[in-house]
Amino acid sequence: MLKIKGLLISILLLAGILAGCNETPAENKDSTTEAVNVDATDWPRTFKDALGKEIVIEEKPEKMVSLWYFYPEILVALGEPPAATTEKEYLSSLAYLQGKLDSVEELGDKLSPSIEKILSTDPDYILATEHQEKLYESLEKVAPVITLKSKDIYENWQYGLRTVAEIIGKEDEAEKVIARMMKEISSGREALKSIQGESVALILSWDGKTFNVLGEENPVYTLAFDQEMGLGLTPDDTFKGTNNEFTSFEGISTVQADHIFLIGDITKKEELMNDLKQSNVWNNLNAVKKGNIYSMDSSAITGGPLAVEYALQNITNALHKF
Template sequence: MSKVNVLPILIIVLAGILTGCNENPAENKGSVANVGSTSEVQINAADWPRTFKDGLGKEIVIEAKPKNIAALWYFYPEILVALEEPPASSTDKEYLSSLTYLKGKLDSTEELGDKMSPSIEKIISMNPDLIIATENHEDQYEALEKIAPVITLQTKAIYEDWQYGLRTVAEIIGREDKAEKVIDEMMNEITTGRETLKSIAGETVALIVSWDGKTFNVLGEGNPVYTLASDPEKGLGLTPDQTFTGNNNEFASFEGISTIEADHIFLIGDITKKEALMNNLEQSQVWNSLNAVKKDNVYLMDTSAITGGPLATEYALRNMINSLR
């Protein structure tokens, strides 16, 4: 039987992410905004208007610092909160408000419905001065454009690179200074964590998502949590388990995880349903035969870790360090 450690949930609103331009993420660092002497968040009037080239190659003129933003994809609110400027309205607000690091942060944000089909009527009623969309909103673009300027960003680039996303959104709202501060603080924390976990060098780690204890998604390259765990420069440099013979980033049955030989397993699931989740697992011969389970090295991490945003990254980082050191 595995003793599952419900890791301490440490909330830190010091990171931000988002992306969208066709530029290479590593090259899109943006320029640091001029900060007024009376307030860190004051942007010099000379910074506006500014022209932003979005993920569709469109040049969008932003006349003034956006104050009423409609965010149409799940990672935008997280990024905007990390930049200390929550959106006026957002899709999936109810779900996002349940995430550990967003509880209480979106109280003043209005719900716009499902991220794939936001309510045009509700967006109109909010009278936004800017709409941030994704390529998934192509069918609604014409209607959205009649409401307010629309900036379209590419989901893959944002999801896979929190620094690029943070800098991109910061450029849109004039918070480049805050973005760089957040990145510096986060990278210092990652570097410190990497040094701390050198004590388990060579021990392998697997990251598994399960909603029901019956199907499993073994995370691999291209997933931000995997990058955080294994990348030697951007992450903690942990040794990933290479024995898994199935397809990474795809859900499979119990038998699909039988080849995992990791010394440590992070099981990512809904910790509010942990009893049902673990009950299903502990009845499985396959699960109980896994190396990490036998060693009692299984750590339960809430699904708050998997959005790919800066706050999710911070949450996962703290959990990994606290579990493994």
């Protein structure tokens, strides 16, 4: 009887060991399958661009070429500077891109980029807009072209960031950038509650001769005045809506805002301000009399996430003292 019991125990132990051995590969198989599914979900992926063209992206792009000014800003924000871009000289002068594009190849004008230089870059993909339509045939011979509408990205920095992130597989990074910036905007809105009711005007001048009060289609306007996506400030009642360009300098006399932000080439700030101070029209403005004039570099108006952050910091720092 004892021998039989011993034999039964041995059989049960052996069965348990065999069962355990059989379960281990099953668990490993599940883990492997899960990993494969994750990889398969990431790459390859199919992206449908603004032209309705479906581009199969086999693996994470490493070398992107940019043909429009907002792409480098978005790519830098995602930690993936382009291999080459048009307008590099101008972009490198922007406050938030200084030193970030040193190793990036210059491709020339955004409407007539050097195809030869693009070819020498050997890009994985070319990021274009509808403005390069005439070049598509030549560009497609170099690398697949992904087209996005410039207006869509310019007017919505979150859309631009998320869309480019989808192309290069940096969706998580995009959401981190958006969450951080929305937190900063929310904090800025809270900090500026003390000046609610005081009106603000955003005036763009490239040359110190023509002046344009920015309107709703401009991303800086959204940042300054939107109640949810921006700082919730009060715009000058006279200039709600579209942009307003004055045909003569005297037209600026209609600006009644308590605070004015002058946006332009910051390197010409001193020259511009000296000229304006000679004008009775300028000196009679409400904001000038109150001493509420602030300068902001054109870095603020490119429409990308870094531009929005730059404008946010400038506006908040200027007005928070009140």
